[in-house]
Amino acid sequence: MYDFRTSFRVRYADTDQMGYVYYGNYSRYYEIGRVEALRNLGISYRELEEAGIMMPVLENFSKYIKPAHYDENLSIRVMAKEMPKTRIRFDYEIYRENGELIHIGHTILVFVSIAERKVVALPEAIREVLQVFFEKTPE
Secondary structure: OEEEEEEEEOOHHHEOOOOEEOOOHHHHHHHHHHHHHHHHOOOOHHHHHHOOEEOOEEEEEEEEOOOOEOOOEEEEEEEEOOOOOOEEEEEEEEEOOOOOEEEEEEEEEEOEEOOOOOEOOOOHHHHHHHHHHHOOOOO
16 A cells, blocks of 8 residues: 655645635545545656656545645545556545644546557556555565
8 A cells, every 4th residue: 555645734725615625625625635646656647648648536535524724734645555557546534733634535536548548558667666566565
């Protein structure tokens, strides 16, 4: 399993009239987390696109446990629990600075050839860096 954490501060523009983070922003928070998780592995979306691969979101799920508020420093935990093939699933947990879990969710993205607009297998560059997290260790 690949497990990564990053943090960010809630901006005023992220909140609604009630002072809570607007529900639609959690998808953007997922993107922040997964982009940083991939960057941590040495992979950038820009480089994937330059290599002819895009990763559109196929599925997006959110569960709101407690609201987040303006100026809170939040931590996003991003997990890839299975080795991807043509799709990659990222699971997310969002925490307050004190460690309180406030949100969970997941996204499923698919690897698509930009030129052909067809689903393709996991790009070799991603396979190479992820495989170490999914190798079975001898007992």
